[in-house]
Amino acid sequence: MKFCPECEVKLKKSSSGLQCSKCGYTEGQKIKQTKKVLDDQEPNKEFNVFEGNEGEESLPTIKIECEKCGNDEAVWWMLQTRSADEPTTQFYRCSKCKYTWRNYA
Ligand SMILES: [Zn+2]
Numbered sequence: 001m002k003f004c005p006e007c008e009v010k011l012k013k014s015s016s017g018l019q020c021s022k023c024g025y026t027e028g029q030k031i032k033q034t035k036k037v038l039d040d041q042e043p044n045k046e047f048n049v050f051e052g053n054e055g056e057e058s059l060p061t062i063k064i065e066c067e068k069c070g071n072d073e074a075v076w077w078m079l080q081t082r083s084a085d086e087p088t089t090q091f092y093r094c095s096k097c098k099y100t101w102r103n104y105a
């Protein structure tokens, strides 16, 4: 006989497994697997944040080498992508060729 770890009530058999009639705890319940979808294949929609926008000039610059043209200066900004539980991503944009990439910190 199994007991609920929460309220120590005897678990009863239910369709989804052994279940506590008091709190609804179900033993052996499958944990929902949240599929981590790799979004690298998506079009770079985050990169268009400044399209038609003002403000790029006011962005801070950083000494970093552009892998496209070898220029050593880029503007950077932080962007919260999608859900709030994702880490903030840092973006760089080459001040010369406008190539934009992101920093996976
Ligand atoms: Zn319970």
Ligand SMILES: [Zn+2]
Pocket (backbone or CB within 6 Å): 066, 067, 068, 069, 070, 071, 094, 095, 096, 097, 098, 099
């Ligand atoms: Zn560049």
